[in-house]
Amino acid sequence: MDPFEDTLRRLRETFHAGHTRPAEFRAAQLRGLGRFLQDNKQLLHDALAQDLHKSAFESEVSEIAISQGEVTLALRNLRAWMKDEHVPKNLATQLDSAFIRKEPFGLVLIIAPWNYPLNLTLVPLVGALAAGNCVVLKPSEISRSIEKILAEELPRYLDQSCFAVVLGGPQETGQLLEHRFDYIFFTGSPRVGKIVMTAAAKHLTPVTLELGGKNPCYVDDDCDPQIVANRVAWFRYFNAGQTCVAPDYLLCSPEMQERLLPALQSTITRFYGDDPQSSPNLGRIINQKHFQRLRALLGCGRVAIGGQSDESDRYIAPTVLVDVQETEPVMQEEIFGPILPIMNVRGLDEAIEFINRREKPLALYAFSNSSQVVKRILAQTSSGGFCGNDGFMHMTLASLPFGGVGASGIGQYHGKFSFDTFSHHRACLLRSPGMEKLNAIRYPPHSPRRLRMLLVAMEARGCSCTLL
Amino acid sequence: MEREVQRVRQAFLSGRSRPLRFRLQQLEALRRMVQEREKDILAAIRSDLCKSEFNAYSQEVITVLGEIDFMLENLPEWVAAKPVKKNLLTMLDEAYLQPQPLGVVLIIGAWNYPFVLTIQPLIGAIAAGNAVIIKPSELSENTATILAKLLPQYLDQDLYIVINGGVEETTELLKQRFDHILYTGNTAVGKIVMEAAAKHLTPVTLELGGKSPCYIDKDCDLDIVCRRITWGKYMNCGQTCIAPDYILCEASLQNQIVQKIKETVKEFYGENVKESPDYERIINLRHFKRILSLLEGQKIAFGGETDEATRYIAPTVLTDVDPKTKVMQEEIFGPVLPIVPVKNVDEAINFINEREKPLALYVFSHNNKLIKRMIDETSSGGVTGNDVIMHFMLNSFPFGGVGSSGMGAYHGKHSFDTFSHQRPCLLKSLKREGANKLRYPPNSQSKVDWGKFFLLKRFNKQKLGLLFLTFLGIVAAVLVKKYQAVLRRKALLIFLVVHRLRWSTKQR
Numbered sequence: 001m002d003p004f005e006d007t008l009r010r011l012r013e014t015f016h017a018g019h020t021r022p023a024e025f026r027a028a029q030l031r032g033l034g035r036f037l038q039d040n041k042q043l044l045h046d047a048l049a050q051d052l053h054k055s056a057f058e059s060e061v062s063e064i065a066i067s068q069g070e071v072t073l074a075l076r077n078l079r080a081w082m083k084d085e086h087v088p089k090n091l092a093t094q095l096d097s098a099f100i101r102k103e104p105f106g107l108v109l110i111i112a113p114w115n116y117p118l119n120l121t122l123v124p125l126v127g128a129l130a131a132g133n134c135v136v137l138k139p140s141e142i143s144r145s146i147e148k149i150l151a152e153e154l155p156r157y158l159d160q161s162c163f164a165v166v167l168g169g170p171q172e173t174g175q176l177l178e179h180r181f182d183y184i185f186f187t188g189s190p191r192v193g194k195i196v197m198t199a200a201a202k203h204l205t206p207v208t209l210e211l212g213g214k215n216p217c218y219v220d221d222d223c224d225p226q227i228v229a230n231r232v233a234w235f236r237y238f239n240a241g242q243t244c245v246a247p248d249y250l251l252c253s254p255e256m257q258e259r260l261l262p263a264l265q266s267t268i269t270r271f272y273g274d275d276p277q278s279s280p281n282l283g284r285i286i287n288q289k290h291f292q293r294l295r296a297l298l299g300c301g302r303v304a305i306g307g308q309s310d311e312s313d314r315y316i317a318p319t320v321l322v323d324v325q326e327t328e329p330v331m332q333e334e335i336f337g338p339i340l341p342i343m344n345v346r347g348l349d350e351a352i353e354f355i356n357r358r359e360k361p362l363a364l365y366a367f368s369n370s371s372q373v374v375k376r377i378l379a380q381t382s383s384g385g386f387c388g389n390d391g392f393m394h395m396t397l398a399s400l401p402f403g404g405v406g407a408s409g410i411g412q413y414h415g416k417f418s419f420d421t422f423s424h425h426r427a428c429l430l431r432s433p434g435m436e437k438l439n440a441i442r443y444p445p446h447s448p449r450r451l452r453m454l455l456v457a458m459e460a461r462g463c464s465c466t467l468l
Numbered sequence: 469m470e471r472e473v474q475r476v477r478q479a480f481l482s483g484r485s486r487p488l489r490f491r492l493q494q495l496e497a498l499r500r501m502v503q504e505r506e507k508d509i510l511a512a513i514r515s516d517l518c519k520s521e522f523n524a525y526s527q528e529v530i531t532v533l534g535e536i537d538f539m540l541e542n543l544p545e546w547v548a549a550k551p552v553k554k555n556l557l558t559m560l561d562e563a564y565l566q567p568q569p570l571g572v573v574l575i576i577g578a579w580n581y582p583f584v585l586t587i588q589p590l591i592g593a594i595a596a597g598n599a600v601i602i603k604p605s606e607l608s609e610n611t612a613t614i615l616a617k618l619l620p621q622y623l624d625q626d627l628y629i630v631i632n633g634g635v636e637e638t639t640e641l642l643k644q645r646f647d648h649i650l651y652t653g654n655t656a657v658g659k660i661v662m663e664a665a666a667k668h669l670t671p672v673t674l675e676l677g678g679k680s681p682c683y684i685d686k687d688c689d690l691d692i693v694c695r696r697i698t699w700g701k702y703m704n705c706g707q708t709c710i711a712p713d714y715i716l717c718e719a720s721l722q723n724q725i726v727q728k729i730k731e732t733v734k735e736f737y738g739e740n741v742k743e744s745p746d747y748e749r750i751i752n753l754r755h756f757k758r759i760l761s762l763l764e765g766q767k768i769a770f771g772g773e774t775d776e777a778t779r780y781i782a783p784t785v786l787t788d789v790d791p792k793t794k795v796m797q798e799e800i801f802g803p804v805l806p807i808v809p810v811k812n813v814d815e816a817i818n819f820i821n822e823r824e825k826p827l828a829l830y831v832f833s834h835n836n837k838l839i840k841r842m843i844d845e846t847s848s849g850g851v852t853g854n855d856v857i858m859h860f861m862l863n864s865f866p867f868g869g870v871g872s873s874g875m876g877a878y879h880g881k882h883s884f885d886t887f888s889h890q891r892p893c894l895l896k897s898l899k900r901e902g903a904n905k906l907r908y909p910p911n912s913q914s915k916v917d918w919g920k921f922f923l924l925k926r927f928n929k930q931k932l933g934l935l936f937l938t939f940l941g942i943v944a945a946v947l948v949k950k951y952q953a954v955l956r957r958k959a960l961l962i963f964l965v966v967h968r969l970r971w972s973t974k975q976r
Binding site for chain 2: 018056057061065066068072087090096100105106193197201202206209211223224231270271273281367371384385386388394396397398399401405407409410425428430432433434439442444450451455
């Protein structure tokens with residue numbers, strides 16, 4: 001028995017009936033999302049604290065406010081985004097109406113991860129709903145408390161004829177993926193990303209894959225180590241390092257490393273106190289499996305700062321590793337934890353070469369007072385996104401698209417990019433039924449004279465246009 | 469195969485294909501190739517599809533030249549970084565989108581317009597700064613051969629290579645890793661391409677096909693309608709992905725439509741269509757037999773003549789076609805035009821929606837409301853109203869499918885975008901670390917509120933301007949230099965606090 005058959009059929013029927021098309025309907029859905037965030041604020045804070053030991057600050061700033069911001073942005077711009085986009089015409093189409101119509105795809109599947117379980121579920125959802133789709137949401141079963149709220153509370157705020165939450169683990173998700181969707185939006189690991197895309201290929205379903213990788217962070221010699229330490233530490237240990245765009249490892253000279261270590265220690269103490277485990281501002285690892293994985297990584301290289309762990313609490317101290325070999329596990333997989341390895345390089349060239357030897361990351365960071373250095377790194381590397389002299393601040397700007405490239409992902413979203421991602425851009429040309437004389441040149445029979453005329457016209461033309 | 473792809477990748481990694489000047493040079497060289505070797509190219513297309521010089525030129529070469537010129541004109545603007553709107557948190561920073569090449573692009577061409585469907589994507593890939601491997605369709609052998617011969621003579625031989633071969637070679641090729649694959653062809657192979665791409669997480673653009681419906685309303689000028697449809701349908705002997713595949717109309721119109729199409733065919737191709745130099749042939753025997761089989765059991769209103777020796781199929785129209793028959797089950801891709809009678813536009817819309825989303829949709833009517841309704845209540849890659857094919861010709865349109873007719877789009881700037889990564893860049897300074905104290909732990913409720921403020925507060929540009937002037941006024945009023953810095957900070961703080969308080973009260 002297929003547990004999803006009925007739900008999917010119901011949603012498809014609603015879509016075909018056209019219910020999700022009118023702007024008013026979509027706006028009502030978005031307002032419902034906004035109310036969900038407002039009404040359940042405390043519940044959500046508690047759930048995030050339960051799942052990831054997130055502080056009120058982190059929950060507010062990286063989950064609730066971001067989601068709220070996207071809802072507001074979409075509501076404000078919905079009608080503008082939905083408008084037909086008129087395009088420049090050529091000689092042949094001068095008298096016609098030429099526009100791009102933004103259409104919903106139909107049935108959208110959103111598979112969300114556990115590290116920012118609210119943000120990474122709701123922000124894509126905003127885009128999908130604004131674009132007029134029906135949505136099936138598959139929240140992560142690993143962030144259990146948020147999953148429960150999304151399953152029990154969220155549907156009450158949305159029209160359930162075009163929205164459903166489905167629950168389950170890898171097996172159920174696999175079953176779900178056998179069905180046909182009109183778009184699949186997946187956030188998670190590259191390994192599962194491949195599985196999702198392979199499943200999508202069977203139905204020719206377009207996908208957006210927000211994956212990950214190891215985000216390099218280059219630190220130039222001429223920086224103030226304390227400022228660098230503040231910024232890097234904040235972004236590395238935010239959410240106990242479980243952020244797809246966190247700086248994964250540092251690249252710097254041995255001299256810079258000497259200056260950074262005491263600065264990092266000072267920062268960590270200032271942020272989390274002498275006993276970080278008792279700080280309310282440090283998160284915890286999501287589950288035992290990841291805790292064990294991270295604890296094993298503590299054995300790589302040499303622990304310069306931190307290194308403590310507590311299994312009963314799934315706590316790992318803010319850690320810095322040095323003397324790490326490229327072949328060690330901590331440099332082979334995305335860390336996704338509060339561990340920062342420092343790799344030594346002798347200068348920018350070696351750093352760039354190091355970065356380019358590896359898969360394209362989701363984010364790239366470079367700290368330097370010299371804009372030359374920053375621009376050079378930008379020009380000679382590739383990554384989903386880039387921030388100079390800070391961490392993932394580029395994500396907070398909705399006018400910048402967010403997504404990966406290469407192994408770190410396919411597609412981009414946030415703000416208007418979400419709306420465009422979940423829309424089919426349909427080229428519409430409305431010609432007039434008259435003016436048939438103008439078409440005469442395209443009809444056979446064609447004479448050599450006509451070909452000569454055409455060639456002459458092509459030579460003579462000043463701008464590019466197709467005569468037909 | 470692996471070695472070939474590696475060689476191209478090494479060429480890309482050398483960075484040669486990135487500078488604007490190089491890309492423009494290559495595009496200019498490509499243009500020269502098309503102009504200087506026009507005869508060879510047209511001859512190859514003729515051998516493959518029996519296409520006349522005029523047709524090959526006007527259907528394929530013109531589009532390629534137009535596309536190259538469009539790129540040459542606009543590329544300098546497109547490659548530049550584009551600044552984006554900033555928020556309060558990033559006010560003093562540089563924020564922009566920088567397009568970058570993806571790397572090694574694979575273009576798998578099709579046989580029906582073997583030149584343009586391979587070269588137009590190539591133009592986009594070169595413009596975006598990539599290295600390219602081109603795999604022309606082996607069915608259009610002569611074009612494949614000429615491309616392999618000409619491209620290395622004009623373009624960089626390490627960055628842009630042609631690999632020829634059949635199914636086996638293509639399968640081998642698809643095992644390699646690319647940074648983007650653009651495939652033009654049929655749905656079945658499209659799935660294979662996407663599945664192969666999934667193994668490497670390679671983004672794909674799939675230009676597939678389907679049955680493009682053509683609805684003819686009672687309220688239209690049938691003369692003109694039938695001329696336009698005849699032109700679009702029998703062009704390239706029906707082997708066009710966006711040809712009107714079948715007609716939907718009220719039963720009473722059928723006879724007139726048949727009559728007018730018949731007349732138009734005579735006008736276009738003469739009494740003996742077989743002898744018209746403007747009428748093409750079916751690409752090969754397999755497709756010839758396939759299309760023949762679609763005629764079985766059908767009511768042939770006119771046409772139906774065939775000649776296996778020359779792979780000739782006459783322009784044919786079928787009437788009263790049963791939607792369950794074979795001709796309505798697959799994309800025809802031939803000069804056979806079924807007419808499926810429907811009661812009215814409602815039935816037509818339902819008919820279309822019960823089927824896979826097509827690559828193109830056509831609707832003929834004087835009634836604009838009806839056309840609008842057709843567009844509103846259906847989906848397709850693209851639409852042309854009151855004509856056929858034409859939306860392909862405007863390169864400010866993204867050209868692509870939806871659902872089983874494809875994913876992604878290209879042409880013009882859309883090609884450039886398809887083959888680029890638009891990289892968001894935020895450049896901050898190492899100064900002003902004091903401002904960051906708001907975000908660092910240990911946190912407090914006030915920090916939480918500040919956090920929300922900076923993320924959610926929206927500034928009205930005019931108000932901001934006025935307040936900025938006030939702020940400037942405060943600064944200007946300071947006479948003693950050594951207090952300037954302190955006062956500036958205090959003013960900014962006052963400004964922010966005032967706004968924060970006002971905003972907080974609004975929030976409650």
